Amino acid sequence: MQHLLSYLIFLPIIAGLLALLIPSAYQKTFRLLALSVSFVQLLLLLLIARSYSPISSSSQLIEKTSWITLELGSWGLFKAEYFVGLDGLSFIMVLLSVVILFIAVLSSWTTTKSAKGYFILLLILNGAVIGSFCAKDLLLFYLFFEFMLLPMYFLIGIWGGPRREYASIKFFLYTLLGSILILVVIIGLYSSVKEPGPSVQVVHTFNMEYMKDSGNYISGSVLNYSEPWIIGAWSARLWAFLFLFIGFAIKLPMVPLHTWLPDAHVEAPTAISVVLAALLLKIGGYGLARLAYPVFPDGAVYFSWFVGLMGLISIIYGALNALASKDLKRLIAYSSVSHMGFVLLGLASMTIEGISGAIYQMFSHGILSAMLFLLAGVIYDRTHDRLIENYSGLSSVMKSYTAFIIIAFFASMGLPGFSGFIAEVMIFFGAFKSHSVNALLPEWMAVTATLGLILGAAYYLWTIQRMFFGPLSVKVPGDLHDLDNREYAMLIPLAFVAVVFGIFPQPLLDIINPFANELAGIVSRFVNVH
């Protein structure tokens, strides 16, 4: 099995394109097609897991073929490759994506409004998400990264709630602004980095592995390590880090660049909320760990205090907003902002614990936010209303639903025994330790961040109390039946994963560790510079 990753990426895209040929009258074939594609992807993932060895930090299952090679005269050669591979970070993210996308298809099972378009867009989104987690060539990464936006725009814009048009255009504009900032850095990197080798001609490469090595920078180029250009207050390399940071932070999202998220989440259909929260937000964190930190470790060190602070602000501000939210989905959306703040804090600490914790948090939040949005979707499905104040005493009519809500809420607030606890504890360790190891983050940041946990407990418990306990009263009409089989099929695996990786974190940590070690190593070389 040579091209496992390519199969994984292109299977959904090709299936989506072929589905164009099926007449839209066969409504049910599309969901079956999407489900079978996701199922085959799960099988492929098993094959990948079998041949993946977690010990090494370098990429595995590499596929590399030339894609665009352009002779640019005296300036050299423009070289972009189709280069995909898996390392610890990618593997975790691909694992998460395949699982979540499978559940997303299940969750869209009842979609009837132009099912053809919906499932085709979902399949294309599927390929783009997995592709961006696997790409090791910067241009390829950017291609997948951007290509996620279009299907998402239409998925929110056509199948969303009442204010879907506003939400979808806002989502698109914000994320495009982010991608433009990233594009600036891509152009800078591509013209500053050359392929190592004996060749006389300068080969301008997009290979991300080469970009990590300071020896591959053309001397005198704008982004070179030894004498970077000074533009305004900072060197070009610091600007580049800042641009990447803002670009990915919009996606993450970080306060104050988060305002697109609550709108997009509230308006998106359930399955799309799930994909958005569980996968698209992760691309932000992934991009930071994949590109911004290893390629600009000097910038990462220089801005670590700022990054940590922004993470802290996101944690607290997101939690406070969640506390004030009247809409259940909005509450979960803000809790996402708060939880993704932990990712920033962990990365900013640049300790092995912090980085591992950040990646663990991305995985854990992927699973938990998917669960939370599915649960919010269940109640919306019953009554077409999500306002918390309209419900009370639901536990007496929807018993299993209440049970799953409690599991998801407790897991999400970081109770021991669930994956969220492991992630957040590691991030706190990393953030505390940072002061003594590399002196990047002051201790008060870690201390203050624990407030996020307390607030988290507050908004979750308060919601449980308001919606599920007390006398039964539902102010909106609707049939409040308990979970059906399809909903069980989506929720049980997620709850299972959240518990298993809360008790046995080791398998995941084994995969993450080589990557975290390497990243911490790269960054630590620059710690004493400043």
Add this chain to the structure above:
Amino acid sequence: MNLQDQLQWISDSATFLSPELILLFGIIALLISGLILKKEGTIIFHLLAFLSIGASALVVVIDWPENPVRLFNGMIRFDDFSSYLKILIDLGGLLTIVLTRNRIQKKKAEYFLLLVTVILGAHWLVMSMNFVMVLLSLEMISLSSYVLAGFGFDKKGAEGSLKYFLFGSVATAVMIFGMSLLYGMSGTLDFSTNKFVSALLEQKSPLVLIGGLMTLSGFLFKIVAAPLHVWAADVYESAPTPVVAFLSVVPKLAGFGVLIKFTLAINLFGQSTYNWPTIIGTISMLSLTIGNFSALWQNNPKRMMAYSSIAQSGFLLIGLTSLSISGVHAMLFYMAIYLIMNFLTFLIIQQFELDHNTLSIPSLAGLGRKFPFQSTAMGVGLISLVGFPITAGFTAKFFLFSSLWEAFSQAGKPILIVLFVFGLVNMVVSLYYYLKMPYYLFLKEPPSEKTFLVNTPLWENLLSAFLVVLLLVLFFQPDLLMGWINRINFVL
């Protein structure tokens, strides 16, 4: 040089000009057949125009120049740079004829005659190396375009045409004045000679700047760049759609052809005391801002495309700001992509306009579900105009911005990095209005159940499918075109 030598020159030169001669014969044939054939609805004019432009394009490809040749005593130069642009111009002409369908009912022969005349003028313009030749060919384009702009034969069309004419004549007058200043100072009309450069280098007077700017204004008028853009919106709105598509591409490409040469000349090989890259960069930023921000408020598809055309000129000028060979190559690539995406968009705009009478963007509401194919094709065209992957519009912008970055890393001028960030941020602004049409097509519900009549010919759908595929293929394999462009050795 005696008379015999001059005649020899002319007859030697004429052999290089078979594409232009073919166009000329086409014009004459159209003129005569227009006098003879009085029947309305005949297809013969379509054919004549199509064949002459097609044959001219074919001959350009066959007679691909290896080395630049000066013709007619240095008036024009026959080289690969101009041949490349000629092919694009001819393709623009061919696509316009396809777009014309049976839109034009009155005075068909004249319409096609004017169309071919503009093409001929554009051929001359991209080859000219002499102010007189520039002026003549520019006027050949302009005078024919003024008439074409009024081919709707209604009050609005006449108004647009008159506006176009008034602005055009003023721009030309200013340009002539600028040229005469430059001629007075340099003593030569040929702006590519050493004499022009060395004479202007000795001049310390600010008249060099004034003369240069005034000459530039004539070209800026042709490429629809700010601040000489004011005519665009009215003309685009009132002219027939095929004419708009034509005017937004062909005169613009020709204008850029001469603008590139002139800018390199007036920059005096980088020794000019005036900072021409900054001037061009400022014009670029101005065009981007005015074009993009005005487009945001438009509700008429063609008016929106007019402002889009201004903004796209701003993007193209980015390549010129870097004043490097890779900048010129990036521009040439961008021009080809611009041709494809603009015609694709106008093709669908016209289809909807003819079939569903969609004169405003909101009236497109809900058409996307009824006509997914056309709507998707339009979406691809517009997304490509934004510069979004996986369309060649992204690749084109990528090359442009790379050339700018390269120029920055060599010269380190702050204007370059300002323009770089400015241009990229403008991409986000442009997304908003380019997305407006897909937004109404796909996201909005139609106001009521109306019945749709469809009479789009199959070949038109095939054409739009072909253009879509071309945009995608050139994203994945830009070397197909860029490899060819890279061999174009541009020297002044």
